Amino acid sequence: MRIGIYGGAFDPIHLGHINPILEIVQKHKLERVHFIPTHISNSNKKIVANSEERLLMIKKSIEDIANFIVDEREIKRGGRSFTYDTIKEIRAENPKAQLYCIIGDDLLTKINSWKSFDEIIKLSNILVTRRNRLKEITIDNNISCYMAENESIFHDQSYGKIFIENTSIVDVSSKEIRHRLKNNKPISGLVNVNLEKWLEKNKVY
Secondary structure (H helix, E strand, C coil), X not given: CEEEEEEECCCHHHHHCCHHHHHHHHXXXXXXXXXXXXXXXXXXXXXXXXXXXXXXXXXXXXXXXXXXEECCHHHHHCCECCHHHHHXXXXXXXXXXXXXXXXXXXXXXXXXXXXXXXXXXXXXXXXXXXXXXXXXXXXXXXXXXXXXXXXXXXXXXXXXXXXXXXXXXXXXXXXXXXXXXXXXXXXXXXXXXXXXXXXXXHCCC
């Protein structure tokens, strides 16, 4: 079984366009994906919504997709969580599965600074969604040894490899959607219809 793990301090409003993740699932034959919002962010990202609101936003975005799971473990755990701790737990629960940590290309340049990155790469492979073809990705020498250009080689190993997948370009930013909400402008077609209704009613951003 191939299990995707999409977690951390991601902005749930990004899930309004779920196509890049769906493309990853189909291309790499992932049987399920855990969406894991963090309770307290370890990054410098400013997150306006509280943990309960972010959890609801994720549920609204993916509730119609059978193999997408809202994983509440970091919310329930409380405090600060690290990717390594969560991947270690999922590995213990699924000892025979191949794990794929899914990240955006903006995180790849600093992934080796993550807590226990050396242990993360021993437990899972890493799939990178590349949405901006024009922006060059600078690969740190410390992680270049993990990069796989061939998809078959990438999947031959259950851990220790990083693969960059060119996914759909998303034209709208979460910043633009928040701006529209604050100014009572329509966001129809920009996010999942379930999330759209929730955001228009709650105006979290």
